[in-house]
Amino acid sequence: MDGAQQTRKSTGNHAEGVAARYLMSRGVNILERNVFSRGGEIDLIGFDEETLVFFEVRFRGGGSLAGAAESITPTKQKRLIRAASFYLHKHGLWNASSRIDVVAIAPGKSTKYRIQWIKNAIQA
Template sequence: MEGTKALGNHFEGVAARYLMSRGVTISERNVYNRGGEIDLIGRDGDTLVFFEVRYRGAGSLTDPASSVTFPKQKRLLKAASFYLHKHGLWDTLSRIDVIAISPGTVKKYRVQWIKNAIQAG
């Protein structure tokens, strides 16, 4: 695997498979707009969910969830807002979740799903 883009695509695939195994329907991947990039978009029941996927290796100084900095959170909120506006979905129940992936001990990866991780306000 070469480059950060290929690595990102790999872990977005890991996250998508994890989410689908838990009943989430993934509708879009790597959505770009004026607000920024959204890794995955899907439905968890009646809720439209924007997913930020983060991976950190064994030697990383921060865990994957902590790597979603305040500036990144602001960009995600902006990207989600642009998406909702563009598609006329302002009245749709939505949230932003983080999928944190790190090397596992029993399984290949440890996946943590943090629901409603980033909120406006």
């Protein structure tokens, strides 16, 4: 892994940690992080009350032209839907109430981070 990939990976891991702490402070029970499957990667999986939620975490620095949430392309959306479907199938959870949310993180002005939790952001 070259230096740029390593920096991107460590930034992603840090953002996922920030997102997990934020979500837990709002009552989400985080079950898993960085789940890989044939469908793709899911950053975080947890329960928001009775709903199983697949979280896509996006971080954008202050100089980015597009916001974190806007950076999710249609191709990425399809991968997330496929990965969530694979997870549900693998664990026999087809009847479970589930959704895909986005946690968008950017540097804040008055706080360290500006975090936006978009529930049901990606529809299957």
